[in-house]
Amino acid sequence: MSDARLSVFKTYKLYVGGKFPRSESGRVYEVTDAKGKWLANAPLSSRKDARDAVVAARKAFGGWSGATAYNRGQILYRIAEMLEGRRDQYVAEVADAEGLSKPKAAAQVDAAIDRWVWYAGWTDKIAQVVGGGNPVAGPFFNLSTPEPTGVVAVLAPQKSSFLGLVSVIAPVIATGNTAVVIASEKSPLPALSLGEVLATSDLPGGVVNILSGRTAEIAAPLAAHQDVNAIDLTGADETLAKELEIAAADNLKRVLRPHPVDGTDWSATPGTDRMTAFLETKTVWHPTGALGASGSSY
Amino acid sequence: MASVFEYAPAPESRSVVDIAPSYGLFIDGEFTDAADGKVFKTVAPATEEVLSEVAEAGEADVDRAVRAARKAFEKWSALPGTERAKYLFRIARIIQERSRELAVLETLDNGKPIRETRDADLPLVAAHFFYYAGWADKLDHAGFGASPRPLGVAGQVIPWNFPLLMLAWKIAPALATGNTVVLKPAETTPLSALFFADICRQAGLPGGVVNIVTGDGRAGAALTAHPDVNKVAFTGSTAVGKQIARTVAGTRKKLTLELGGKGANIVFDDAPIDQAVEGIVNGIFFNQGQVCCAGSRLLVQESIHDELLDSLKRRLTTLRLGDPLDKNTDIGAINSAEQLARITALADQGEAEGADRWSPSCELPSSGYWFAPTLFTNVTQAHTVARDEIFGPVLSVLTFRTPDEAVAKANNTPYGLSAGIWTEKGSRILAVANKLRAGVIWSNTFNKFDPTSPFGGYKESGFGREGGRHGLEAYLDV
Numbered sequence: 001m002s003d004a005r006l007s008v009f010k011t012y013k014l015y016v017g018g019k020f021p022r023s024e025s026g027r028v029y030e031v032t033d034a035k036g037k038w039l040a041n042a043p044l045s046s047r048k049d050a051r052d053a054v055v056a057a058r059k060a061f062g063g064w065s066g067a068t069a070y071n072r073g074q075i076l077y078r079i080a081e082m083l084e085g086r087r088d089q090y091v092a093e094v095a096d097a098e099g100l101s102k103p104k105a106a107a108q109v110d111a112a113i114d115r116w117v118w119y120a121g122w123t124d125k126i127a128q129v130v131g132g133g134n135p136v137a138g139p140f141f142n143l144s145t146p147e148p149t150g151v152v153a154v155l156a157p158q159k160s161s162f163l164g165l166v167s168v169i170a171p172v173i174a175t176g177n178t179a180v181v182i183a184s185e186k187s188p189l190p191a192l193s194l195g196e197v198l199a200t201s202d203l204p205g206g207v208v209n210i211l212s213g214r215t216a217e218i219a220a221p222l223a224a225h226q227d228v229n230a231i232d233l234t235g236a237d238e239t240l241a242k243e244l245e246i247a248a249a250d251n252l253k254r255v256l257r258p259h260p261v262d263g264t265d266w267s268a269t270p271g272t273d274r275m276t277a278f279l280e281t282k283t284v285w286h287p288t289g290a291l292g293a294s295g296s297s298y
Numbered sequence: 299m300a301s302v303f304e305y306a307p308a309p310e311s312r313s314v315v316d317i318a319p320s321y322g323l324f325i326d327g328e329f330t331d332a333a334d335g336k337v338f339k340t341v342a343p344a345t346e347e348v349l350s351e352v353a354e355a356g357e358a359d360v361d362r363a364v365r366a367a368r369k370a371f372e373k374w375s376a377l378p379g380t381e382r383a384k385y386l387f388r389i390a391r392i393i394q395e396r397s398r399e400l401a402v403l404e405t406l407d408n409g410k411p412i413r414e415t416r417d418a419d420l421p422l423v424a425a426h427f428f429y430y431a432g433w434a435d436k437l438d439h440a441g442f443g444a445s446p447r448p449l450g451v452a453g454q455v456i457p458w459n460f461p462l463l464m465l466a467w468k469i470a471p472a473l474a475t476g477n478t479v480v481l482k483p484a485e486t487t488p489l490s491a492l493f494f495a496d497i498c499r500q501a502g503l504p505g506g507v508v509n510i511v512t513g514d515g516r517a518g519a520a521l522t523a524h525p526d527v528n529k530v531a532f533t534g535s536t537a538v539g540k541q542i543a544r545t546v547a548g549t550r551k552k553l554t555l556e557l558g559g560k561g562a563n564i565v566f567d568d569a570p571i572d573q574a575v576e577g578i579v580n581g582i583f584f585n586q587g588q589v590c591c592a593g594s595r596l597l598v599q600e601s602i603h604d605e606l607l608d609s610l611k612r613r614l615t616t617l618r619l620g621d622p623l624d625k626n627t628d629i630g631a632i633n634s635a636e637q638l639a640r641i642t643a644l645a646d647q648g649e650a651e652g653a654d655r656w657s658p659s660c661e662l663p664s665s666g667y668w669f670a671p672t673l674f675t676n677v678t679q680a681h682t683v684a685r686d687e688i689f690g691p692v693l694s695v696l697t698f699r700t701p702d703e704a705v706a707k708a709n710n711t712p713y714g715l716s717a718g719i720w721t722e723k724g725s726r727i728l729a730v731a732n733k734l735r736a737g738v739i740w741s742n743t744f745n746k747f748d749p750t751s752p753f754g755g756y757k758e759s760g761f762g763r764e765g766g767r768h769g770l771e772a773y774l775d776v
Contacts, residue, residue, distance in 0.1 A: 129441065134766055136748035137425065144752050144766065229757070242548030249543035251712070252536070252555065252758045260550075271443075273776070281752050281763050284731050284739045 012042050012188075014049065014212065015195025017056030018205015024048050029213070031189055034099025042188045045213035047221040050180065053209035054225055057151045057178040060206030065148045065176035069124035076120035076174060078201040083113045086197065090162060090190060097161040097187035111267050112166040118269070119170040126175060126275055139288045146279040148176035149254055150229030153222035155215060155236050161187035163266045165194065168234055171274035173207055180209045180228070182219060182235065188212035216240050223247040230254035230278050234264075254278060305618065308625045310412045315403045317489065320351040323359055323512060324495035326366035327505025333358040338514070340488055343409035344622050344631040344666040352488045355513035360480070360520040363509040367451040367478040368526055370506030375448050375476035379435030386431030386474060388501040393424040396497065400490060404462055405622045407489040409631030409667070410585050412623050422747055423466040426765075429749035430470035433770060437475065440770050447775040448476035449552055450528030455518040455542075456491075457534045458484035458633050459588040459689075464533050465491050467764045469508060470749075475773040477529065480509045482521055486634045488512040519545075527551060529773060533590070536687075536713070536758050554762025554772040556590065556754055558687040559715030562708035563593030563744065564730065566701075567602045569720035573742065575609045578693070581718055581744040583617065583671055586632055587691040590759070591716035593744055595684060597704050600697045607675065607695065614671050615658040632667040632690065641669050641690030648674050648683035653694070679710055687713070701726060705733045714756030718744045737763075 012031075013020040027044035043049075064072070083090065087109055095105035127146055134142040152172045157164030161184045172179045183191030195210050211218050215235055222228055223244040231253050233241045241258050248255050256277045320337065322329035336354040341347060355363075374382070393400065400423075401415035408415075437446050452472045456464035461483055472479045483491035491510045498508050511517055515538070522530045522542050529552045532542050536557040546553050563581050565574045581593025598606050622630035632638040649655045653674040662668040669690055677684050677694045684694045698704040708717055717734045719727050719741040727741045737755045740746060747753065752763035762772045 130768075134748065134750040134752070136746075136751050138746070138748065140743070140746060140748075142748070142751050144768065149756075238548070245547035246544050249540050249547065252540060252543060252557075252760065254761055257550075280737065280756050280761075281754065281768055282731075282734075282737060282739065282756075283752050284741065285743055285746050285751075286727065286741045287743055 010040070012040050012192045012212070014043050014045060015192065015198065015208070015210040016049070016053050017059070017209065018199060020195065023213070024052070031187070033096040039096055040189060042192065042212045045211040045218050047217070049211055050218050050221045051225070053180040053211055054151060054222070054227055056206035056209050057180050058227055060204055061150060061178045063204055064173070064178055064207045067176070069127065072174065072176065073120045073123035075202050076116055076123065076170065079197060079203065080113050080116035080120065082197045082201050083109075083116065087113070089193065093190045093193055094162045097190055098159070108160070108163045112163045115163070115166050116170055119174040122275065123174050126272065126279075129272065130276060130279065131281070134283070139290065141286045141288050142283065144281050144283045146175065146276075147282050149278045149280055150177060151227060152177045152179050152278050153219070153225075153228050153231040154179050154181045155219055155231070155233055156181055156183055156191060157264065157266070158184050158186065158215070158235050160264075160266045162190040162194075164264070165191050167266050167270060168232055168274065169208060171270065172232070172278055175275050175279055177230075177278050178207045180222060181211065182215050183210055183212045184235065185213070185215045219244055220247065223253070224250060226251050228253060230256070232256040232277070233258045305626050307621070309621060309623045310402055310405075310416075310625060312402060312406070312623065314399045315406070317350050317403070317406075321488070321492045321512070322353045323355055323363070324492065324508070324510040325359070325363045326509065327499065329495070332356060333362070338485070340407060340486065342406050342666075343486075343633050344663070346665050349406060350489060352492070352512045355482070355511035355517040357520045360511055360517055360524060363480040363511050364451055364453070364521070364524050364526050366506040367480050367509055370504060371450055371478045374478050374504060374507050377476070379437060382474060382476065383431045383434035385501055385503055386427050386434060386470065389497060389503070390424050390427035390431055392497045392500055393420070393427060397421070397424065400462060400493060402623065403493060404490050405630070407487050408458065408461060409622055409633055411627040411630040412625060413627065414585060419460055419463050422749070423462050426463070426466040426749040427470045430474040430769075433471075434474040437770065437774070440767055442771065442774055442776040446475070449773060449775050450477060451526060452477045452479045452529040452531060452773065453521040453524060453527040454479055454481040454531045455521060455534065456481065456483055458487040459585060459590070461487040462490040462494065465494055467533075468531055471764070471769045472529075472773045473507065475770055477773050478507045480511060480521055480527070482511050482513060482518045485514045522546065531772060532556070539760055552772070555760035556762070556764060557758065557760040559590045559592065559713045559755065559759050560595060560685065560687050560711045561591055561593045561716035561718065561736070562595045562597050563718035564597045564704045564708060564720065565599060565602070565606060566721035566723070566726065567599040568722045570722065571602070571606060571609055574606065574720040575613050577718060577720060577742070577744040578610060579613055579617070582693040583629060583691050584745050586630060586669070588633060588637070588689050589745070591738060591745065593716065593718045594688060594693060596693055596695045597698050597707055598695060599704075600699050603697050611656065611658070611673070614673070617658065617671055619660055619668065619670065620663060629671060629691065632669050635667055637689065638667040638669060641688055641692065644683060644686060644688045644690075645672055645692055648677075648681060648692075648694070651681050651683075653677045653681050653683060679707060685711065701730055705730060709735050712758040715759035716740065
């Protein structure tokens with residue numbers, strides 16, 4: 001074609017603290033499509049990148065967990081809006097990454113957009129579903145409320161590069177946690193592109209941090225990190241999952257284990273499990289007092 | 299100092315409890331010796347009197363108990379919830395009937411005051427069974443989907459500070475949801491669990507549904523590592539909790555841990571001083587401070603430090619330490635020589651690191667394990683007594699100026715089990731409670747427990763909740 005112009009490649013970069021750095025190590029690795037054709041060079045994250053991401057996630061936790069649930073819902077919905085506008089880009093990336101036909105890839109992307117909408121609606125409902133008042137046998141007001149666990153390391157599914165990815169990130173941040181996400185090792189490009197959407201959705205920098213590279217290399221320092229509160233092992237195989245769970249015991253991280261076989265149907269409507277796995281229940285007591293002749297007392 | 303009022307001794311009678319000279323393991327509905335015939339002695343910490351000799355379970359015994367629980371699981375889990383409920387209601391009622399006997403037994407074996415076992419432990423034990431009994435036939439409505447399934451065999455390891463209450467917290471929800479259990483009570487307090495085994499027999503509970511294996515940490519380790527256990531529940535130290543978490547890594551066992559704490563009790567300058575003092579005393583001297591959720595760090599606003607400390611010291615001089623069976627006793631014995639040595643070492647370290655130590659003048663009995671109520675002032679956050687869980691009647695006093703500083707100091711710990719807030723200002727309570735990273739917050743009160751109220755920690759105080767609807771989740775395949 002004589003009128004063909006030379007396309008502009010995208011340099012895929014990490015998404016950490018709301019910025020798009022390269023790996024501090026300067027390393028990249030080749031990412032290919034399902035047929036082995038070169039697609040891009042992706043950052044090969046180091047342990048230092050993982051630690052930097054934890055710092056960013058911790059820094060963002062106070063603000064994000066302290067935001068109103070309504071505000072978090074608005075932002076998650078905004079992510080869906082931004083994705084919808086860039087739907088074609090993700091369809092192409094998912095088709096390449098997973099070797100899917102355009103219609104099948106489109107179904108994945110549509111489901112991923114809808115998943116953001118689903119979780120956007122959960123932000124201000126989960127507390128009433130899993131919390132509430134407790135009828136204690138005494139003159140006390142007694143209220144249990146779910147609170148986010150903190151910084152969550154997320155090993156995204158290896159196969160479902162986008163729908164699976166969104167399905168593990170959204171429930172973590174919907175409730176106010178912040179996340180350090182390790183993208184699918186073989187197919188990290190849809191995840192790295194997601195950073196571009198997150199960066200333009202009013203999501204505060206550091207709430208979601210996305211790393212690409214060798215899952216085992218990045219996950220090990222995260223599982224052992226004393227300032228990570230929980231770890232989702234979805235993207236780990238059995239051997240790696242066990243190693244990481246042992247390391248996670250050092251500061252008693254909450255651990256969401258992978259399914260025994262990676263046959264998760266990501267298109268099914270999720271339950272609340274992925275949210276409750278990273279919630280703590282806080283119970284507050286206060287005397288109710290009694291109105292006596294002299295007024296209130298307790 | 300001489301009391302204004304002298305108290306005549308008012309001991310609760312020991313005659314309500316009949317302790318046998320020896321006890322076996324309770325497996326498959328029968329009391330049985332350990333396979334290798336090993337036994338150990340359990341003593342009254344207040345007097346060092348040997349109370350009984352108890353079978354020491356080894357790996358083979360644990361295995362036998364797990365097999366009995368597995369065998370019983372099929373029928374027990376298939377039983378209609380209404381029937382399981384009635385067994386639990388029966389157990390709750392029998393506990394109520396035998397509560398004085400169990401209170402005296404617990405006081406003898408644990409060393410805690412009869413006032414506490416009678417007024418706190420036992421009523422809570424019965425209430426816990428009564429509460430979860432009611433859940434057994436209502437699980438469809440608990441928010442875990444229709445017909446949530448039990449997990450199978452639960453391996454449960456409990457501590458010595460509230461022996462029967464911790465048993466209730468473990469066994470009641472496990473049975474209500476259709477699991478069968480193997481429970482290992484603490485080495486120093488095996489007796490109330492063995493009396494509970496007898497209650498199971500009186501209630502007609504099918505053999506194998508509840509199995510009690512007495513022994514030391516090795517039996518606990520064998521139980522948590524057993525391949526045919528589906529659920530591990532542990533209450534105890536953070537160090538052991540971490541070890542258990544490593545043990546179950548890579549398995550499908552569901553795990554809940556209720557571990558240590560270093561709770562902050564925060565007193566603001568507008569708090570009602572007398573009530574705060576009562577709360578502080580309750581927070582750290584209840585059960586001799588051997589409480590995971592104890593308020594062991596007092597954070598007092600600088601402007602009222604001296605006034606509060608004067609009141610607190612005055613109050614401590616009125617505490618009565620001595621015979622746990624005496625109804626007027628406030629402070630009983632430390633549970634074991636080992637625990638006493640740990641408390642002593644940590645308190646000595648506090649002194650060596652430069653904090654100021656104070657105790658009321660207080661005569662300690664000549665036999666048994668005793669430790670006087672102790673305060674440390676001039677404590678910094680770097681001091682060991684402000685960081686390590688002492689698990690004894692030792693309070694570290696720190697100060698703060700602003701609410702933000704109070705929150706920062708309160709959260710400056712790897713633990714996150716409990717905290718207290720004392721202030722007359724409602725919005726401040728809510729703001730501070732919101733920022734504290736702890737599972738249970740007591741505001742203008744302390745150390746309150748209820749079967750309907752979820753209890754458990756943040757961070758290294760463990761995970762999972764006991765009590766309430768939340769407590770069911772630990773025993774359901776959800």
